[in-house]
Amino acid sequence: MTEVILHVYDVTNSGNDKTNNTILQINKIFKDGIGLGGIFHSAVQVYGEDEWSFGFCEHGTGVFSCPATKNPMYTYRETIKLGKTSFSIYKVNQILRELSREWPGQSYDLLSKNCNHFCDEFCERLGVQKLPGWVNRLAHAGDAAVEIAGNTAYRFRQAKSEIVSASKVACRYLAGVASSNSAVGPESPGNSGRGNPRFQGTWFKNLISTGAKPPASSEMEKRDEVVVKQAGLTFN
Incomplete structure (x- = not known):
């Protein structure tokens, strides 16, 4: 068995310092202040030193990896342990290959198919608990508003x-x-x-x-x- 770890980032990739600071303030108020949630990126680490997540790209899979807690596009916030998976590294790699086919980069949607949705599904297949509700709550709220x-x-x-x-x-x-x-x-x-x-x-x-x-x-x-x-x- 091995630990499944979630890494959470503040989304600060707008290219504008003022916007990034605004997002940090939103996350501070809504997550740290009242515990509701915020605007976050997440990734899952299991076996090895890399984390796995999902993002937009025009061609091929949107599933990608990078060194854990070191995604250069965002600001690292915290790490959460989600439990242990009984799957072998071979089985985990098989799951990642399946997800890579099922999650093309062009299918990315901010409200209904983002990085947090990917991590939720990855964790479900690993047999551990899903993400805490606050990680993706604003996207769920926005999706509900669209519905x-x-x-x-x-x-x-x-x-x-x-x-x-x-x-x-x-x-x-x-x-x-x-x-x-x-x-x-x-x-x-x-x-x-x-x-x-x-x-x-x-x-x-x-x-x-x-x-x-x-x-x-x-x-x-x-x-x-x-x-x-x-x-x-x-x-x-």
Whole structure:
């Protein structure tokens, strides 16, 4: 058995000293101050003096190694022991070869497939505990925000579809009222209290937004348009 070690860095590779200092301050407040997390890079060391991580590249695998705690792109922060793996060095190398194929550099994504996600999967395959939650918490929060935004957009589209469907029903209802009024006559007592169908059509036109006109892609929709035109209701 051998120890599996996680090395954590502050992400200070922006190329701008002011930005790097800002990141250090964020990490100091959110991790050191209140324990929530920050903006970190991580790498896993198992067997030997190198650590393994994942990053973006245009061609080939994104899995790479460097001397432990010596990644020149970031600022080393701390080391965390994650437990011991029972796998041999041969098995660990086999796992790394598999991960190298499964994690191409072009698949890197800051929120959903970053270095911390790679280390999580590597540790899982080694049979040790995953990264502490604070290491990748901001990425998880950002990914959740994207998912929420996506769900919101989907629900908006769904609601819009339901509004269009409701407008079709309303069209048929108003057209039916108009046809009934035409049959009874404008001065008939049976017409009292219903209002003028053309006024109702104008009111409904103002109620729905421009562009909410039901698409005439089916025979039912085409028949609806004919009935609406006959009733004097327009939605242009």
